[in-house]
Amino acid sequence: MGTTANGTSAATDKATSTSNGNATVDKGVDFANYFCTYAFLYHQKEMLSDRVRMDAYYNSVFNNKHHFIGKTVLDVGTGSGILAIWCAQTGAKKVYAVEATKMAEHARQLVKSNNLHDVVEVIEGSIEDITLPEKVDVIISEWMGYFLLRESMFDSVICARDRWLKPTGVMYPSHARMWLAPIRSGLADQKMSDYEGCMDDWHGFVNETNTYYGVDMSVLTKPFSEEQKKYYLQNSVWNNLHPNQVVGTCAILKEIDCLTVTVEDIFKIEASISLTITKEDTRLCGFGGWFDVHFNGRKENPAECEVELTTAPSVDDGTHWGQQVFLLHPPVRVNEKDEVLVNFSMSRSEENHRLMNVDLGFQIKLSSGKMLAPVRNKFYIE
Template sequence: MGSFGNGPAGDRTGPHGIGGGGGGGGGGPAAAVDKGVDFANYFCTYAFLYHQKEMLSDRVRMDAYYNAIFQNKNHFLGKTVLDVGTGSGILAIWSAQAGARKVYAVEATKMSEHARALVKANNFEDVIEVIEGSMEDISLPEKVDVIISEWMGYFLLRESMFDSVICARDRWLKPTGVMYPSHARMWMAPIRSGLADQKSNDFEGAMDDWHCFLEDTRISYGVDMSILTKPFSEEQKKWYLQTSLWNNLHPNQVIGTAATVKEIDCLTTTVDDIAEVRSNFSSIIKCNTRLCGFSGWFDVHFRGRMEDPAQKEIELTTAPSVDNGTHWGQQVFLLNPAVAVSEGDEVDVSFAMTRSKENHRLMEVVLDGRLKQSSGNLLQPFRKLFYVE
């Protein structure tokens, strides 16, 4: 899904939806969202075809959705389907190709016009109805058998598009209906990475440059701006040391056992269930190295429902990979400084992720941790705040 990041290196911009589309206004239990501001910051990203092309070029994700649909035609043949955030309309077209009787393709942006053109060019005008509008505002003439959506953002929940999918489910899914995907999991594991040293050096360089700027301004223009050093330092610290990074990690950078921090059943999960995620997990270090931080990723599954299971379960994972992985990559939360660890050491972490008060589509993560050496010694605990922007 979409991205809000800007500034120095670290975040990739652009939408993450397979159709690339926006589903709705999100929101959840927090204060009401200004739809105009939300559209300007979020949905407008999805109206550009070059963003659609980037997402549609993610073969891992495309193959997962394609296989989920065409290896489970029993869920689509003769059925009604709702595609939340259809973007270019490809999931709607695949649903029609798999035999759906009717597909409602909802898209919040002007990408809907391209979706209609694509539907017409592929001769599915009699099956697929493209509806422009937010999921929270539109109405359908009937309940649906299937809700399909590519709603996942960085570290699964960034962007809060799942709110719109939940809204669609509660309003329009039949009691016997299925969700595509049906389940999701969030993972975390300790990692090693040269980014820890790089970001620390970048922060120090920014501060050195600031002090040179202060001196030059004082000498050249007779103004002492040193009173601004503290807020400047806090600003740079947030960007370089507290903002999580997008990265495609190699599996050998994962130095400990991975742990599940959240499991989601898309059929029953509520907005309250995902607005705040808390978990305690432990990881055993697998080698002698440096603990440079933690990585977060997710996977989703297409299982159908207990009463109507998928004929072939499909998994889409964004775990560290030996190839290029997916466009989602992983979110990296760096520790500063890194800590020397040995095989057999244990890291105990309390994880909390909440939505940003300033922007409900962005996240804040707190990691409270303690390292216990295999000898039994306890090292200094750490507490770190990160921004998933």
């Protein structure tokens, strides 16, 4: 849930149409479904109140002044404008702060009230449509969505990089990783109970409709059940997990170099990983996914102070991103040293390129060597 993205990039449109047969994204629909949310100050406040997020960006900028002093910077999806302001405060010569929504007006006011309007230029428009007078030394953006890639804002950052970053330029952040781990959670039981309660209510509705109005609705029971299964059991859940809920080792699903990655590289994420259970006699209730990003500069121009922003399970409040949880129904009993072999695939929804579909298959190899039957689940990140 990063700061405001900029309309769908040409690269996104092309990838959408060639990879899954969809027509190019309608920018008007995209704005109504996505961008408008970020035009409200309450939403900006939520992100600005995330201390983990704010500290990481603040420290990465002010502890790496050599990347900013006397340099030209592009802030993609500036939102309130705070990243652009920090870049100017640390010594940037010029900052172009691009914002697709009317939040640009607030950003412009904030920049002026902090006496930085001679350095920071707020531009209202999508990064795909605007034109800058020069190439930039640094691109900074808070583009990360739930489980890193939901919202597909990174497409716009890639577009900005390819159009406006100098060959020697630096990306902030420079790298990103996606993680997955086995978890235990009472949410699995709660969601199943919610689904069963919903079906009990449906059956009562069918009986009453037949009794009082003489219409048998039972033919709709199966599609209603499938609809509710998706809502209660297949939609991934946003959650702030405690480290104690992680019952095994974690593994990297995807590593991204922001300087070289293409839209095609992130259009579909596929990985086969092995996770080892580290708790005795526990329940595998699902899998928790999170991400981290790093501010390392580039090989030829490294950061003097490398900074990590992680959304891993935390004993504190964590971040507004939390973790993406994929629940199993029913949970599986596991033990220490059991191995969970996971095949993971995440692709963009055909209905909305900013949402994700996940295929998650796994097979448990017991510490005795016995293999349990493979399980396959489909989830939706909406």
